[in-house]
Each structure stands twice: as structure tokens, then as C-alpha cells.
Amino acid sequence: MPTSTPTSTPTSTARRTPADKHDERRRALADSALRTLGELGYARASLREIANNSEFSHGVVHYYFDDKLDLIVHCVQQYKATCVRRYDDVVEHASTPEGLVEAFAAKLVDTLVDEAPMHRLWYDLRAQSMFEESLREAVLAIDQTLEDMIWRVVRRYADLLGREPAVPSGTAYGMLDGLFQRALLAHLCGSGEVLTSLAAEVRRTMPLLFGAPVAGD
Amino acid sequence: MPTSTPTSTPTSTARRTPADKHDERRRALADSALRTLGELGYARASLREIANNSEFSHGVVHYYFDDKLDLIVHCVQQYKATCVRRYDDVVEHASTPEGLVEAFAAKLVDTLVDEAPMHRLWYDLRAQSMFEESLREAVLAIDQTLEDMIWRVVRRYADLLGREPAVPSGTAYGMLDGLFQRALLAHLCGSGEVLTSLAAEVRRTMPLLFGAPVAGD
DNA sequence: GATAATTCTTGACGATCGTCAAGGCCGAGC
DNA sequence: GCTCGGCCTTGACGATCGTCAAGAATTATC
Structure with missing residues (x-):
């Protein structure tokens, strides 16, 4: 049950709260990062390269993650869930x-x-x-x-x-x-x-x- | 039997040919590098840090080795022999x-x-x-x-x-x-x-x- | 002891890194 | 329709990297 639901577009129940969108972006970024990390390895995968392989620019990483390590750890945990x-x-x-x-x-x-x-x-x-x-x-x-x-x-x-x-x-x-x-x-x-x-x-x-x-x- | 032996200091047979000294320096540098590499890992061990942990300065690496990879590979092979x-x-x-x-x-x-x-x-x-x-x-x-x-x-x-x-x-x-x-x-x-x-x-x-x-x- | 060769130091170059601040874009709310 | 607040881009910052050239320091050679 979403709190403070928007009055417009109440199509389905509990859809797309702002926090969900935030998490979704984090997931998308982590997916891109995993692709790049799997190709280049931990040391050679720069944030710019990771962002290049995504639909975003390199600055956005620090909007969704604290720093590089935070991103990496999140990637690793996301990968764990799939395997x-x-x-x-x-x-x-x-x-x-x-x-x-x-x-x-x-x-x-x-x-x-x-x-x-x-x-x-x-x-x-x-x-x-x-x-x-x-x-x-x-x-x-x-x-x-x-x-x-x-x-x-x-x-x-x-x-x-x-x-x-x-x-x-x-x-x-x-x-x-x-x-x-x-x-x-x-x-x-x-x-x-x-x-x-x-x-x-x-x-x-x-x-x-x-x-x-x-x-x- | 050394070729073109120096006329001076013929104390022992075939001692300290220039090539030997060269190899000795390479070994000393590789030893320092191995210490630093073991402490920091491959990605974080810079040539400057490696040289700092030796008795030489950072420029000398390129005198005895082609590049960083050449040094690393030599280190690895030297390590192999000991273990x-x-x-x-x-x-x-x-x-x-x-x-x-x-x-x-x-x-x-x-x-x-x-x-x-x-x-x-x-x-x-x-x-x-x-x-x-x-x-x-x-x-x-x-x-x-x-x-x-x-x-x-x-x-x-x-x-x-x-x-x-x-x-x-x-x-x-x-x-x-x-x-x-x-x-x-x-x-x-x-x-x-x-x-x-x-x-x-x-x-x-x-x-x-x-x-x-x-x-x- | 002068000269030549080798060995090593120093400083700089361009590239690339993580990080962050300033500002533009854009849809939601009054 | 104007504003406001999240979302994202851009550009710059200092730091650090590998590499290399110029020259000092050391050693070898005659």
C-alpha cells in the first residue's frame, strides 16, 4: 500500500513509488556495472567506462551510490541473488x-x-x-x-x-x-x-x- | 671461461661479469617488487611504491625492465622458483x-x-x-x-x-x-x-x- | 688521472582515475 | 503558466599512474 499516492494514473495498485524508481535505477546501473566489471575486472573498470556501457553519464554514479566501493558491493550482492x-x-x-x-x-x-x-x-x-x-x-x-x-x-x-x-x-x-x-x-x-x-x-x-x-x- | 676478462682483479675464476651484475640488480628489484606486490596486490602496487620499498628510485625500473608487465612477469617467475x-x-x-x-x-x-x-x-x-x-x-x-x-x-x-x-x-x-x-x-x-x-x-x-x-x- | 661507458636520479609529460559542484532539463503541484 | 524539486549532464579539480628524456653520479678503461 503506497503512502501519499499520486492522484493521477492510479491504474494499478501500489505502482511506482519514487523509492521504487530509485531502486530500479540502482539496479539498472548495477547491471551495467556488472557487464563492464565482468569484461575488464575490478581494477580496470572505471566509473566512466561503466557509465559508458549504460544509458547514463559518468556523474550519475555518485547520485545513486556513495562511491565506487558502494557500487561494487551492491553489484556483488545483486549478482549473488541471481546465482x-x-x-x-x-x-x-x-x-x-x-x-x-x-x-x-x-x-x-x-x-x-x-x-x-x-x-x-x-x-x-x-x-x-x-x-x-x-x-x-x-x-x-x-x-x-x-x-x-x-x-x-x-x-x-x-x-x-x-x-x-x-x-x-x-x-x-x-x-x-x-x-x-x-x-x-x-x-x-x-x-x-x-x-x-x-x-x-x-x-x-x-x-x-x-x-x-x-x-x- | 669468461670472454674478454678484465686484466685487473683476477682474484677468482669468472667472478662478477657485467651481465651477472645486471641480473643481480634485476633480482634485487624483483625481490622488492614481490614484497610490495604481496602487500598491495597487482592493481595497487605502483612502480613508485615498489621503488620506494627498494634502495633505488622509481626511474630505475625502466632501466632493468621493459615496462611494468615485464617486471611483474619476472617477479612471478622468480617467485615460482622459490616455492x-x-x-x-x-x-x-x-x-x-x-x-x-x-x-x-x-x-x-x-x-x-x-x-x-x-x-x-x-x-x-x-x-x-x-x-x-x-x-x-x-x-x-x-x-x-x-x-x-x-x-x-x-x-x-x-x-x-x-x-x-x-x-x-x-x-x-x-x-x-x-x-x-x-x-x-x-x-x-x-x-x-x-x-x-x-x-x-x-x-x-x-x-x-x-x-x-x-x-x- | 683523463676519458668513456655504465648506472642511477630527477623532473616532467600526457593520460586517467574518483569525486564533486554548478547548472540544465523536465514533469508535478499550486 | 509559473514555479519548484528531484534527476541527470557537464566540466573541472587534484591526485596518481606509467613512461621517458636529460643529466648527474659512479665505475670501468687506458
Whole structure:
């Protein structure tokens, strides 16, 4: 229910309060910024370049954000929301352990191809947070979210398998993230076979998390 | 046998040819640069700051190196040489699988504490190489060297265990590197328990690489 | 000890960065 | 229709960057 609604154009209920428009602009700016950041990385993406890739001019950034860091952190949090539920379908629709692993591996490969710029930005930001303390809070929050996301997959796999994971959630995330990061670098270097080998790695690794080698290997 | 040896001061054989001095200066400069890079990261370490942390002035960099990238790449390669043999003792002196894992884990924890700046720099550079193509060759070379280093540990563990690894070398490296990277971030965030939990993770993970859960878990 | 080559310092250049203030644009409200 | 207040552009600011040229300082050579 909007307060102080305008008397004109009451077409739909609770539409377009000024605060909404403000948030919408912030979202649009953050989207442009994410595109530029994914292309140039944290250090080389200037506010002017970010604005050039949007429909606004470079001065507008300081109207919607305090400074560059405020924009970056907002971008990062906005990005988190889009990727945290990426594997929910996989978890939900799997009915066998093998099917889950297969769907998970396929989704990982899709992500590697479709969202490579976003993910190299993520690894860039995580590395920057090792130097810049002001980035750590946002980075750690995302890292925890990603760990939870991976853990939902592992837990579902455990349920389908009827066994308990041999490693805690942080370890599982660290290992799988390491594999993905390696595959991303190879993919960006033009390696084609990395797509199949990442899938193979995941197929082999998931059972290992339960101390069970995959059959026929 | 030095060519065109100076007639004066022939004290020792083939000492201090001009080229040697040149290389020595490059090494000293690269050492200073590595200190600064480890403190500030790739993006924020300027040539002036690097020179300030050395005994030279900022102009001298372009006397010994073509440009900033040339310096960085040389730094990275110099750093590689110091860390690639870090686990050789561990491999050589281990007589049981458990002893090897224990020594390896301890060495990893030592490295995490003692060389944290160097390793966050490494992760920074690897992330930058995802954007900057001119960094990739040097980064990939180091990555391969590190993979080989880890693989020597795993192979030795396999021999002591009398079994074959369940994963190829790249997978083993990716997984362990992921664990180390996670632990480094936690360590830089002031976590104290990460030291013991990294060791525990490694103790648990090494047997998993062979499809064998550690006993009593 | 004079001369030549090497090594290093200094200062400047143009470019680019984040930031901010001044002002124009434009629709809402009286 | 005029005004007023949010929204956005423009242009400038100081700072800092990589790079380089000119010359001082040091070392080597005869």
C-alpha cells in the first residue's frame, strides 16, 4: 500500500513509488556495472567506462551510490541473488544419485560457458578482498551462500545415496570450487576439452566425497 | 671461461661479469617488487611504491625492465622458483602414508602462515590472467609447476599406500588448491582455528583421492 | 688521472582515475 | 503558466599512474 499516492494514473495498485524508481535505477546501473566489471575486472573498470556501457553519464554514479566501493558491493550482492538458486532445479528433480551428478555436472558446464565473465569477476573480487578489508564482508557473505548452495547438492546426493558425506560442507565447497576455478581458467584460455573434462571430474569427485570410488574406474 | 676478462682483479675464476651484475640488480628489484606486490596486490602496487620499498628510485625500473608487465612477469617467475621445491623434503623423508600426510599438512599450514602475502598475490595474478591475456603464459606455467609439485606428493603417497590415485593430477591439484585458497582467505580474515581445520581437511582429503575414507570417521 | 661507458636520479609529460559542484532539463503541484 | 524539486549532464579539480628524456653520479678503461 503506497503512502501519499499520486492522484493521477492510479491504474494499478501500489505502482511506482519514487523509492521504487530509485531502486530500479540502482539496479539498472548495477547491471551495467556488472557487464563492464565482468569484461575488464575490478581494477580496470572505471566509473566512466561503466557509465559508458549504460544509458547514463559518468556523474550519475555518485547520485545513486556513495562511491565506487558502494557500487561494487551492491553489484556483488545483486549478482549473488541471481546465482544462488542456480542448482535448485537440479536438486529438486533428481531421483537417482547418478542422475543428480549428471545434471549437476551439466549445469556446471553450462555456467562455465554462459557466465564466464561473471565468474572471473567473482574470483577477482575474492582475491581483492584478501588485500582490501572493505570488500571482505560482502565477499564472505557470498562465499557462505555459495557454500550452502553446493551443500544442498551434496546433501541431496547423500539422501539419494543413503550415505553420509565424508567431508563437511566447507571442504566440499572448497574442493568443487577449486575444480571449477581451474576449469574456468582453461576455458578462458580457449581450451575446448575442458568442458567434457570438468564434467568427468565432477562425476568422479562426487562419489569421492563419500569415500566411494566410482565404479569401473 | 669468461670472454674478454678484465686484466685487473683476477682474484677468482669468472667472478662478477657485467651481465651477472645486471641480473643481480634485476633480482634485487624483483625481490622488492614481490614484497610490495604481496602487500598491495597487482592493481595497487605502483612502480613508485615498489621503488620506494627498494634502495633505488622509481626511474630505475625502466632501466632493468621493459615496462611494468615485464617486471611483474619476472617477479612471478622468480617467485615460482622459490616455492616449487617446498615439499620435496616432505616427499623424500616420509616412510609411511600417515607420516607423509601429517608432514604435508604441517608444511601447508606453515606456508599459509609464513607466506600469506605471496600466496594472495599468486591468487590475485591468476585472477588477473583471466582478464589480461599477456599474463596467461607465465601464470599457466606456474600453475603447471604447482600441479606437478602436488602430484609428486600424491604419487609418493600412492607408493607408500600401495594403491593408485583415483583422480588425475589436475583434479588433485584443483581440489587441494581450492582448500588452500579457502583457508588463506579465512586466515587473512583473522581466523585462528583455520590452521587446525586445514590440517584436518588435508588428512581427510588425501585418502579420499584414493577412494578410501580415513578410518574412524 | 683523463676519458668513456655504465648506472642511477630527477623532473616532467600526457593520460586517467574518483569525486564533486554548478547548472540544465523536465514533469508535478499550486 | 509559473514555479519548484528531484534527476541527470557537464566540466573541472587534484591526485596518481606509467613512461621517458636529460643529466648527474659512479665505475670501468687506458
